[in-house]
Amino acid sequence: MEKAAAIQPLITNDAVVFGLLMIILALIFYTSSLNHRFFKGLYAVLPTILLCYFIPGLLNSFHIISGSQSKLYDMSSNYLLPACLILFTLNLNFKELWKLRKKAGVMFITGSIGILLGGPLALWLVSLVYPQVTGGEGADATWRGLAALAGSWIGGGANEAALYSIFKPSPELFSAIIAVDVFVAYGWMAFLLYGVGKNEVLNRFFKADNQVVEELQQQLEAEQKANARIPETKDLIVMMGLAFGATGLAHFLANPIADWIALHAPALDKFSLTSSFFWVILVATFLGILLSFTGARRLEHAGASRVGSVFLYVLVATIGMQMNIFAILGNPALFLVGLIWLSFHILLLVIVGKLIRAPYFFLAVGSMANVGGVASSTVVAATFNPSLISVGVVLAVLGYAIGTYGGYLCAILMQWIS
Secondary structure (H helix, E strand, C coil): CHHHHHCCCCCCCHHHHHHHHHHHHHHHHHHHCCCCHHHHHHHHHCCHHHHHHHHHHHHHHCCCCCCCCCCHHHHHHHHHHHHHHHHHHCCCCHHHHHHCHHHHHHHHHHHHHHHHHHHHHHHHHHHHHCHHHHCCCHHHCHHHHHHHHHHHHHCCHHHHHHHHHHHCCCHHHHHHHHHHHHHHHHHHHHHHHHHHCCHHHHHHHHCCCCHHHHHHHHHHHHHHHHHCCCCCHHHHHHHHHHHHHHHHHHHHHHHHHHHHHHHHCHHHHHHCCCCHHHHHHHHHHHHHHHHCCCHHHHHHHHCHHHHHHHHHHHHHHHHHCCCCHHHHHHCCHHHHHHHHHHHHHHHHHHHHHHHHCCCHHHHHHHHHHHHCHHHHHHHHHHHHCHHHHHHHHHHHHHHHHHHHHHHHHHHHHHHHHC
16 A cells, blocks of 8 residues: 555646546546436446545556545545535435334334444354454454445445445455445345346245335325425525535534543543544434434425435545555455444344235335435335335435444444454
């Protein structure tokens, strides 16, 4: 890594690098929206988020830009990450979540528990065959990279970025983790989408009554027509004020909390509780949840989560800048950890789904709300019916709210095993 950092990149001006990243994101999203056969086939194989990670990673690997020399990641992690978490979580509707508790809620929580316990279990099982998988010291410790993956698979990209910043795995390790995340998670998503065409067969397998899904679909169609609106300049300014104001407050509170713990309980450093960034993320998420109980939640009708998604993808691109693509093949045992980990998640969902007779829709969306985040859960929900997208959004937003906490706990368990 020191060797790579010593090589002078072709582009060193951060303003130019940022412009290049934004052009890359614009091209990815523009071409992904085209109806052209080539691009439809391309994005069926390579999801947009994969390209948002890997194209900047390629530029870094070939020394066109340098993630280690740029300050863009520091900017996005300190400002955009807390802001997007706030914009995602202020949409939490606990009343709607409570209505879904018997089926969708249970499946979502089951999926979260499957990820929380599956990570340590998979790491332990693989270590019995490949003891080196738990090796590495400092930033190269495997559990640090898997901590970021736990955040992604319980919540989403923002939680992955948060835990990446908290535990700071090496770029080489994180490159391999991103590969596991994308290929294992999106492989599972492909199976879920295939299952939509077998919805009736799968519902018979689970002995589930699909009437609750049909009634929910009709209710949500009516609600969407009543509340959707075009955002005004005022709405966007208020969103920015809340997101960055709360981010500022989180930073203001984080340092004193971290310093107090470092002074009075220094032993907690091994749990990252003396990290000010850890507290920035936790406080920001908590503030977003508090805002969801106020009128700020109505900003979602004007597109708060979409603005949060813009921040998230800029963050994803700056994380990609840290990656060395050639390091992906350096630790193939990580793919085995990922496969066993996700298999435990799936097994738990199938068992609980059978016990409570949950429709396949709730299993599929509950799983993707964990493993894939808001983008993937909405894609899966829309495949059933576009009006059901909000179910995917609600569950994914809940994932964003608990993803950092659950991923952190999973990381501590994996650290204990290592």
